[in-house]
Amino acid sequence: MTIAPGHTTPPTDACVASIADVFDPVFSRLEQWADLVERSAARPGRVLDRAELDLLVEKLVRAEFDDSNGCVIGAGFVSAPNFMGWHLAWWLGGKNAASGGLPAAGIRHLETVEDPLEESFRDYTALEWWRVPARTGRRHITGPYVDYLCTDEYTLTLTLPVYRGGSELIGVVGIDLSVDQIERDLVPRLDAGGVAVTIINASGRVVVSTDAHLATGALLRLPGLTELLADRTLPTTTLGRGNAHSFQWCGRTGLAVVAGPAPG
Structure with a gap:
């Protein structure tokens, strides 16, 4: 996708x-x-x-x-x-x-x-x-x-x-x-046009997020995310209901970034 x-x-x-x-x-x-x-x-x-x-x-x-x-x-x-x-x-x-x-x-x-x-x-x-x-x-x-x-x-x-x-x-x-x-260093730089940005590990757990509702270590739950995490070769993709989120691997770090709607 x-x-x-x-x-x-x-x-x-x-x-x-x-x-x-x-x-x-x-x-x-x-x-x-x-x-x-x-x-x-x-x-x-x-x-x-x-x-x-x-x-x-x-x-x-x-x-x-x-x-x-x-x-x-x-x-x-x-x-x-x-x-x-x-x-x-x-x-x-x-x-x-x-x-x-x-x-x-x-x-x-x-x-x-x-x-x-x-x-x-x-x-x-x-x-x-x-x-x-x-x-x-x-x-x-x-x-x-x-x-x-x-x-x-x-x-x-x-x-x-x-x-x-x-x-x-x-x-x-x-x-x-x-x-x-890391959160103190990274969060101010995670500017994605007002939408929430979440860094996750290869298991889908939150490393840091600009969404205050997502705590460190919590499991990010989005439709299609598990399948994306199983393939490190995928380019930037969309996921979630209505493809409202984007997903992108972060080089060779084993981390990924998910950006989506602004936190409520």
């Missing part, structure tokens, strides 16, 4: 560009991190141990927290079990609600149970932020969800797989973003 000639739709292209301005630079940094970790892991004659890995990752994420303007609340590398065992080289920033009162410039390492024999151990390879990029080999956005492990607030987790030798999965690099801060 494509937009028919002459059909008037909201200017979602500008909204998509605004969304890309927020997320594409984050994924670009993750690609740089993945390259650095891969090169360190692939050095001939040397075995990368946990201490060396943690120092490398801490240096990367510390610079990220310094430049994040409050959006980045967690970041790091998570090892594949066959690479370095069950290990999270992950840090929380001072603006993270779960970071224990650190100053804004401070960071702390996330302490987790890494022994699978312990009762409180959690298999992170079953979680979406690991499972999807490990299966697809592509960038992925998980959320919004309340991250009780790391943030205690609505979070988006951006992850990217890391390979050694081009084929051996050794882990994922990732960044947690505060949905509240």
